[in-house]
Amino acid sequence: MPEKKLRILIAKPGLDGHDRGAKVVARALRDAGMEVIYTGLRQTPESIVETALQEDVDIIGLSILSGAHNYLFKKVIDLLKKEGAEDIPIFGGGIIPEDDMPYLKEIGVKRIFGPGTSTEDIVSYIKEMTNKS
Amino acid sequence: MSSFDELIKSMISGDRRALGKIITLMENDSSSSAYIIPRIHNLTGNAHIVGITGPPGSGKSSIVDKLVSCYRKDGLKVGVIAIDPTSPFTGGAILGDRIRMKQHYTDRDVFIRSMATRGNLGGLSEATGNTIKALDAFGKDVIIIETVGAGQVEVDIVKVADTVIVVSVPSMGDSVQTLKAGIMEIGDIFAVNKADIEGVEKCILEIRMMLELSEKKEGWIQPIIKTYGNKDEGANKLYEAIKEHNKYLIESGHNEKKRIIRGKTELVNILQNLFIRNLYKTISEEEMEELAKKIANREKDPYMIIEELIPRLKKFV
Numbered sequence A: 001m002p003e004k005k006l007r008i009l010i011a012k013p014g015l016d017g018h019d020r021g022a023k024v025v026a027r028a029l030r031d032a033g034m035e036v037i038y039t040g041l042r043q044t045p046e047s048i049v050e051t052a053l054q055e056d057v058d059i060i061g062l063s064i065l066s067g068a069h070n071y072l073f074k075k076v077i078d079l080l081k082k083e084g085a086e087d088i089p090i091f092g093g094g095i096i097p098e099d100d101m102p103y104l105k106e107i108g109v110k111r112i113f114g115p116g117t118s119t120e121d122i123v124s125y126i127k128e129m130t131n132k133s
Numbered sequence B: 001m002s003s004f005d006e007l008i009k010s011m012i013s014g015d016r017r018a019l020g021k022i023i024t025l026m027e028n029d030s031s032s033s034a035y036i037i038p039r040i041h042n043l044t045g046n047a048h049i050v051g052i053t054g055p056p057g058s059g060k061s062s063i064v065d066k067l068v069s070c071y072r073k074d075g076l077k078v079g080v081i082a083i084d085p086t087s088p089f090t091g092g093a094i095l096g097d098r099i100r101m102k103q104h105y106t107d108r109d110v111f112i113r114s115m116a117t118r119g120n121l122g123g124l125s126e127a128t129g130n131t132i133k134a135l136d137a138f139g140k141d142v143i144i145i146e147t148v149g150a151g152q153v154e155v156d157i158v159k160v161a162d163t164v165i166v167v168s169v170p171s172m173g174d175s176v177q178t179l180k181a182g183i184m185e186i187g188d189i190f191a192v193n194k195a196d197i198e199g200v201e202k203c204i205l206e207i208r209m210m211l212e213l214s215e216k217k218e219g220w221i222q223p224i225i226k227t228y229g230n231k232d233e234g235a236n237k238l239y240e241a242i243k244e245h246n247k248y249l250i251e252s253g254h255n256e257k258k259r260i261i262r263g264k265t266e267l268v269n270i271l272q273n274l275f276i277r278n279l280y281k282t283i284s285e286e287e288m289e290e291l292a293k294k295i296a297n298r299e300k301d302p303y304m305i306i307e308e309l310i311p312r313l314k315k316f317v
Helices: A020-031 A045-055 A069-082 A098-107 A119-132 B002-012 B016-028 B030-043 B060-073 B097-104 B128-138 B175-179 B200-213 B235-252 B254-282 B285-296 B302-314
Strands: A007-011 A035-038 A059-064 A090-094 A111-113 B048-053 B078-084 B093-095 B110-116 B142-146 B163-168 B189-192 B224-226
Touching: A007 A020, A007 A045, A020 A035, A020 A059, A020 A090, A020 A119, A020 B093, A035 B110, A045 A059, A045 A069, A045 B016, A045 B110, A059 A069, A059 A119, A069 A090, A069 A098, A090 A119, A111 A119, B002 B016, B002 B030, B002 B128, B016 B030, B016 B110, B016 B128, B030 B128, B048 B060, B060 B078, B060 B097, B060 B142, B060 B163, B060 B235, B078 B093, B078 B097, B078 B128, B093 B110, B097 B110, B110 B128, B128 B142, B128 B254, B163 B235, B189 B200, B189 B235, B200 B224, B224 B235, B235 B254, B254 B302, B285 B302
Parallel strands: A007 A035, A007 A059, A035 B093, A059 A090, A090 A111, B048 B142, B048 B163, B078 B110, B078 B142, B163 B189, B189 B224
Antiparallel strands: none
């Protein structure tokens, strides 16, 4: 029987080559009964937004360890707006300094999960976010 | 339903997000399909539908990636449906086939949709057929379907595709494997992937022997093609073979026959689903449980119970 499933895009924008964190999160979301689309490493903001449209995801998670988070989050959000898809919420994870948080919040990143976050927190956050919309 | 009409209109005029949303609607809810399909059915039937199947890790996604490049070189618009398994325990899924197709992510004329099986057996998901229709109505010239990693009985692809490619890899077992019924019977084209590893000639020989023993497909000799993962070598030959098969289907009239069989499958599937939904509306979960108990403690047998239920079930046909 058909049923509604949450579809989550986990994406790795930019040039860093470590996706252990992204994979752990993807696995945890899978185990929570969600459908997780994983893009693979070194994606451009353009390819992430295009994937989000084609896969019709409920939420996008970006994993960034390179330090280019301010640029990359902004770019993805701008492109989503351009496509009329700014209703898709974005959250992030990776190495992101406290000082950059206010800026990221301001441009519309809903939540940042740093090192040491439990996967249960991410799961319950996603459930809460996608329930609202 | 007016928001549905708007979505359908946007989709037909080429809006990628609308197409994405329509697929989701049909995947989540069969009453959405019952609204959408009648409004797009007349726009479908133009695309060539290519199915790719084979065991997990045999390189299906890499082959799809290469084929997409070939089609794009010829200026054709491509839709891809990539299916991965749903966990039987949690209902979740990791959809990772598109990782192999990165080079096409930003090509506006390539639309890739990942789908989870959601409990469907047979190698496809329940909504695959309707998703093919949506991509067809959207204007794709070719739609490539990658099944889940298939074992021996995941053969539903033959019911939806015009051309079926079975991917094998060397050293997967002895010649008895190719004698068995199931997946090896459904190929119109065979690709032996990773053909640079040992055992490739033996693998080809075994497939050829199997084909010689099996019933001939009228006027079509199934080619066996060596492919090499993500290298171009082989992929071009495979592409030529697909085009050749399409030509054969059209010239021989088999295309028409396949479409009629497909129409029948669609009807039976929809009726089956309708029946099961209505069944659960007529007989509650609790009653079903009670009846099951009677079967378990040998008070009644299943046929006896069905005999009693039939008068109640008749009214919803």
